Amino acid sequence: MTSKYRPTLPSTFLNMSQPNTTFPRLLAEHARRQPDAPAMREKDLGIWQAWTWQQVAREVREMACGLASLGFAAHDNLAIVGANRPRLYMTALAAQSLRGVPVPLYQDAVAGEMTFMLEDAGVRFVIAEDQEQVDKLLECREQWPRLAHIIYEDPRGLRNYDQPGLLSLEQLRERGRAFDAQHPEHFERAVASALPDDVAVILYTSGTTGRPKGVCQTHASFIAAGRGGVESDRLGPGDDIMSYLPMAWVGDHLFSVAQWLVGGFTLNCPESSETVMNDMREIGPTYYFGPPRTFEGLLTSVSIRMEDAATLKRWLYAKCMALARRVGADILNGAPVSALDRLRYRLGDLLVYGPLRNMLGMSRIRVAYTAGAAIGPDLFRFYRSIGVNLKQFYGQTETCAYVCLQQDGKVKLTSVGTAAPGMELRIADNGEVLVRGVSVLKEYYKRPEATAEVLDAEGYFHTGDAGVIDSEGHLRIIDRAKDVGRMNTGAMFAPNYIENKLKFFPQIKEAVCFGHARDEVCAFINIDYEAVGNWAERRGLPYGGYVDLAGKPEVLALVAECIGRVNADLAAEEGMADTQIARFLVLHKELDPDDDELTRTRKVRRGHVADKYRVLVDALYGGKTEQFIETQVKFEDGRTGTVSATLSIVPAQRYPAVRAAA
C-alpha cells in the first residue's frame, strides 16, 4: 500500500464546535484556529489558486454585507446556480451568515424547471455562475418578476447587458465593503442571531414522481450529520476532497459544506468539466465521494484502455488483478492473509495497483464513499482490492444523506452499513425502512401535507425504501418500497433489484423491468454506447451510430448472455426465482433526463417510461417478435427531432429455482 498518511489532528479539533452552532460560526472558528491553512482550492488559470480560512471568512463577510446592502435579510432565500466554484460555496455561507437560506439549484435544469423552484421558494436573490445561467434566469424572470437581483460570478459576455438588477460578484463585494464600513456590527449581529435550529439550506428533491419538493434542513442536523462522518473517518486539516458533483445535490452539501466546515479540511474545485479527471490526478484527494456511476465509468475506461495494451502488459494486469481479487480486500480489511500472498500483493502494488491508483487519482485516498444507488459487487470489490478504501453509506435528501455508513473493517458488500451515530432504524411491516435521529428533515418548504406524509408522530421518517436489517445490524436495501410489486404468481417483484444486477454489466447502461401484476418479467435495455462500441470495433463489427449498434443481432446476443447470468443469480436467491427475465428488447435511444425519462440524478422514471413506450411494453407481453417505434428527442441545443427503429424482442435463458439450502 502506498503512503496513506493520516492527519494527526488535535482531539480538541472535533469537539471544538459545541453541539449547538451554525455554519457561519464554524467558519469563524476555523478562521480563528487555522487562519492560514488552505480552506479551498480551485484550478484556475492553470494553477491551483488557494483561499485560506481567513480569506474565505473575509470574502464571505464582504458578500454577506453586499447582500445586506441589497436588502437581503433573515429568512430570505438565495438561489445558487452554477458549477462547483469556491465563490459559489462562499455565497451560500454569506446567505447563512445573514440568517438567510441558500437554495442550490441544478445548473443543467431548463428554464421551466428552474422557474418552478424559484417561484416555489419565493426567491428574489440569485447567484449565477456565468452568462449562460444569467440568460436562463432572465428568461425565468418573465414568469417570476419578483426575481429582483441576479448576481453573476463571471462577467464574460455580460458587459453590455443593461437589464435591471444585474450585478457582478465583484461589485457585490465592493458594495459589501462599503456597507460594512457604515454598519460595522451588522455582520456579527446577524451571525450571532442565527440559531442552530434555523433552516440552513433548502435542497430540492429530484422527485422521481411529481413536482420537486424543497427539503428544509437545519444547521443542527446537517452539522450533526457532518460530524458523524468526520468522526468515524477521522477527517481533518490536511485532508483534500474534490468537489465536482452538483451543489444542489444533498451528497455534495454533506461532503463539501457540512463535513468541510466541521472537519476543516480542504475543498478542491476542478478547472472545467473536461479536466476533472486530470485535476483529480493532480490533487490526489485523500477523501473522495462519487455515485456508483462515476466509479463504474472509471472502471469501464480502465478496462477499455487495458484492452489496447500490449499482450505482456495485459497478462501482467490479469495476473495481478486475479491476486487482488483473492487477497486484496482482506488485506484492506486487516483480515489474516498468508505472508507469501502479502509479499505477492506488495509486488503487484508496485507494478499495477499503485500505478493504477495513480492514474485514477486515488493514490492518496484514505476513504472513498459511494451511495445514491446500489453498487455492483464486482465494481465494489475491484476498488477495495486495489487498495482504495471504498465504502458505502445510505441516506436521502430528507436525512442529509446520513442514515447508515460502513465503518472501517466492518464492510459488507451487500449492505449499506450500520446505523450512523445519532440515528436509529426500524423496518415497517411493509418492509419500508424508517429512520429517526439528528439528521431528519425539519419540513418540506411550504408543504405541511407532504411533510406529514413522510414524518410520522414518533418522528420517524419514511424513507420509501424497502430493506432488511441483518443480525449484525447491517441494513440491506432491496428496492423502492413503492416499486416493490407483486406478480400474478404472488412472488414479490423488486424491479430496481433486478435492474441493478443488470446494470452491473459494463455493456448495460440502463434497464427497466416490468412485472407487477403480470405473469412474467420483461425488460427494456439501454446498451452502454462506449463499452459496446469498443466491443464491436474489436470484433471488426461495423455499425452506424447508436440506433444501428443497438439493433445488431450480435449485440442482442451479448445482452441476452448478460441477462442469462442475472437469471441464474435470481434462480439461486430465495423468492426471486419467479422474477427471472422472460423477454427483453434493446432500446433504440438512450434514456435521457432531457426527455424526462430519467431524473437529474439519473434515476429511471419508470411510470413515465412505461407510458411513453406503451407500445413496446404491449409488444413484449403481446408475444410479438418485433415492434416499430418512433420517438421524439431533445438535443442539447434545445432543437427536437425523432428517431425510429424496429426493435426485435428476444427471449432470455431461464433457470429452475435452486433451493437456498442446496
Add this chain to the structure above:
Amino acid sequence: MFYRENGQFKTSYRADLALFPVAQDRWAMLALAAVAFVAVPLLASDYSFRAIFIPFLILSLAAIGLNILVGYCGQISLGTGAFMAVGAYAAYNLQVRIDGMPLLLALIGGGLCAMVFGVLFGIPSLRIRGLYLAVATLAAQFFVDWFTNRVKWVTNDSSSGSVSVRALQMFGFEFSTPTQKYLLVLTLVVIFGLLARNLVRGAIGREWMAMRDMDVAAAVIGIRPVYAKLTAFAVSSFIVGVAGALWGFVHLGAWEPSAFGIDKSLQLLFMIIIGGLGSIAGSFFGAAFVVLLPLFLNYVPHWLGLAISTATASHLEHMIFGALIVFFLIVEPHGLARLWATGRQKLRLWPFPH
C-alpha cells in the same frame, strides 16, 4: 510505473515552470548527478576517462551548441568544426600570449571569439535558407582550415603547424590527473547545459523555434529574424567554441588543424540528428552514441575471436557505423531523445498504453 503524481499539484507558475516539475524526475536527476560526480570518479579507470567520459562530455557540449542552431533555430550548419577550431586556437593564443591567463578565462575567451566568428558567418542566414545555407556554412569550414594551416601567427609560428597547450591551471590549482580533468569538464558541461536549457525554454527559445517552424508567422507576431537568427548563431558558436577549446586543451592537449576538419562537423551533425533535434538531452544521447559505438564495434571482433587486419576492421567499423545511421534515421527520424520521451510517457501512463 514509478511515477506517483497524485498530490503534486502546482500552486504557482514558478513551480509549474520548474526545470523538472515532476518529483520523480527530480530524484532521478539527483541520482544521475550523484553517479556522475561521485561514483564515476571513484570507480572509473584513467583509460575510461580519456577514451570515454571526457570526449563524451566535450562532444555533448559541442552538440548542445550545434543543437541550438540546427535543432531549435532550424539553421543547418556544416561548419561546426570551424567554430570549434576558432575556440581552440583563440584559447590557445590567449594562453601562450598572456602569462598566467587562468584556464577558465582562456576558455571563455575562446568561446567569445568563436561567437564573433559565428555571428559573422551567420549573417548570410538572413537571406539564404535551408540547404543553400548548409552548403554556404562549409565556406567557414574551409576558410578556417586554410587559415589555421597557412597563417603562422595562429599557431604561434610553430614549425610543425601543430600546437600544444601548457599545464591546465586556474587560480594556482592545476588539473593534471584524468579525474580532475573529468570533473572540470563535467562541471562546465553541467553549467552550460543548464544555461542552454533555460534559454531554450524561455522567450528567446520560443523565438528560435518560431523561426524554425514558421518564419513568416514569427515575423508577423513581431519576432525579428535578424535578432532571432543571429542570437542563435552567437549562443551556438559560443558554446561550440568553448567545447572546441576544451577539446584541444583537455582532450587532445596538442593538436593539428586537421583535428577540427569537416569530419568533426559532420560527426557533430550526426550526433544531434541521432540524438534528437531540438532537445538538450538528445545532444548527450547523440554524443554517447557516436563515442561508444566505434569503441564497441572494434571490440566486437576480439570478442568473436576473429583475426582481421586493423585496416579491414576500421573499414568494417565505418561501414557498420554508416549503415546504423541510415537505420536509425529510418526507424526513429526524431532521434533517441524521442524514444526516451515516449518511454518516459509510457512509464507515466503505466499500466495504460496511452
Add this chain to the structure above:
Amino acid sequence: MNARAMDLPPQAAPQGDDAPPPARRIGESILEVKNISLAFGGVKALSDISFDVREHEVRAIIGPNGAGKSSMLNCINGVYTPQQGSITFRGQTFRHMNSRQVAEMGVARTFQNLALFKGMSVLDNIMSGRNLKMKSGLLAQALRWGPAEREELAHREFVERIIDFLEIQAWRKTPVGRLPYGLQKRVDLGRALAMEPQVLLLDEPMAGMNVEEKQDMCRFVLDVNDEFGTTIVLIEHDMGVVMDISDRVVVLDYGRKIGDGTPDEVRADPEVIRAYLGTTH
C-alpha cells in the same frame, strides 16, 4: 499565488477585464489603405485598392478565391511590400513597413491555413505572442535571473487568461500538432490575442469548420470585439457569417475592389452579385 494575487499586475492586464467597458460604438477611422497595388513578376495580385477601417468595427473582406484577399492582409502586415500605395495607421502613413513595425503598432493576424509553430505546445505558441512585450536580455534569461523569471511568470498568467477565454484549458500542454483542426484555429487566434492588438486581422477564421465550431468561433470573435474593443478585419467565405457579424464589407474580385458598404448594401450591389454568380459560396 492566492486569491489576491489573481488580480493582474498592471502591465499584463488585458484591455477587457478591468478596463471600463468600451461600449461597442464605432469610432474614427483607425486604418486606411490607399491605392494599394501589388504584383508578383507579371501577375497582378492587387490593383489600386483603397478602403478604411474604423475603430471597434468588424470589417469584412470578401471575394471569390484568388481575389487577392490574403494578399491584401499580407500587405497590411508587411509580409508583402506593395509596389504602389500607402497604408495609414492611427494617422501615421507608411509606404512600406516591416512586420515588426506593424506588430509594434498593435496589428495582429491569424492565418488562413494554420501557421502555428507545430513543434511547440499550445502554451508556448500563445506565449510567443507575448515576446514582443518581453524585455529581459539573453544573459538574464540564461540565468533565469529574478526579473527575467518574474517577467516570464507575469506573461504566463496573461496567457492563461487567454486560454481561459478560448476555453482550451484541457489542451494547455499538448503539442499543437496533435490538436484537431478547429482547436488549432483557436490557438492561432489565441496567439494573436496575446499581442493585445488594437486591430486584429482574421484570415478565414472559420474555413473548414463544422457548424458547431463555426458558432464557437463567431462567439469568440464577437466577444473579443466586445470585451477588448478590438477592431477586427475579417476575411471569410461563409456569407451567412459575414453578414451576421460584420459592420461593413469590402468586396474584392480579381484584385479589384468592386463593392464596399454595409452587408445589406453589398448584398444588393449588382456587380457583387455578378462576381458571385457561378462561384460556389
Add this chain to the structure above:
Amino acid sequence: MGFFLETVFGGLMAGMLYALVALGFVLIFKASGVFNFAQGAMVLFAALAMARFAEWFPRWLGFDSAVLANLLAFVAAALCMVVVAWLVERLALRRLVNQEGITLLMATLGIANVLDSAGQLLFGSATYKIDIGMPKDPMIVLDKVFDGGLLLSKEDMFAAVLAAALVTTLTLFFQKTATGRALRAVADDHQAAQSIGIPLARIWVIVWSIGGFVALVAGVIWGSKLGVQYSISLVALKAFPVVILGGLTSVPGAILGGLIIGVGEKVSEIYLGPYLGGGIENWFAYVLALAVLLVRPQGLFGDRIIDRV
C-alpha cells in the same frame, strides 16, 4: 595576356569536370529531393571499380588488350553503380520518403560512409592508376597570335571534351526522351508524377544510376590524372559550391556554375593566392558562391521562393 588566357582555359577545363559532378547532384536532387553527400563516395567507388577491373579482367580472362580491358572494366563499373543505385533506393530512400531535407542529407552521409569503406574493402585501399590512354603531352595553339602561343594540356582538353559530351547527352536526354521528361515531372511534383502513373521507385533507381554513371566518368577522368585513392572522394566538395551557385534545381546552372567556379578558382589562385599565402582555391569557391547567394538566395538559376500565408 597569353598566360591569363591559359589560366582561363585551364579553369574552363577543370570547370567542365565540376559541372559534370554537379550535374550528378542536380539530377538526384531534382528527382528525389536528396542533397546527395555520397556523390564523392560514389566517384571513389566507381573509380576503384574501374581501376581494379581493368587490372583483373585480363588476368581472369587471359587477354592483354588494354582497350578491351578498359572497355570491360568500364561496363562492369557502370553495372556496379546501377547495383549501388538499386540498393540505395531499396534500403534507404524508399524508407525515408517525406522526411526533412536534413534527415535525407544525413542519410546520404551514412551512405557515403558505407560506400567509402565498402569500396576499399572490395577493391583495396592502395593507390591505383587508370590508363585509358589519354594523351599526356602538352600542345601549343595560337602561336601566331601571341609569341610563345598558349600552352594547353591535351589531357585536360580531352577530359573537358569528354565531360562536355556527357553533359550535352544528359541535357538532351532530359529534354527529349520520355523517361527524361518523366524524371522532370517527378522533380516538379511527386504526387502529380505518381498520379500520372510513374513508379517513383524506378525513377529513383534510374536517377541514382545516372548519378553513378556521372560519378564513374568523373572518377575515370580524375583517376587517370591523379590516380585512384581515397582523396578522390573529396572532388565532391568541389562540386557543392558549384551546385548552390547555379541553383540546386537547375541543369544549366550546374554547367555554368562549374565553369565560373573553375575559372574563378584558377584565376584567384594565381592572382590572389600569392598575397594570401596560396592554397586559397579550397575556400575561394565557397566564398564566391556565398557572395552570389547573398544577391540571389536561390542561386543563379534556382526557382524563386515566394512566402505564401
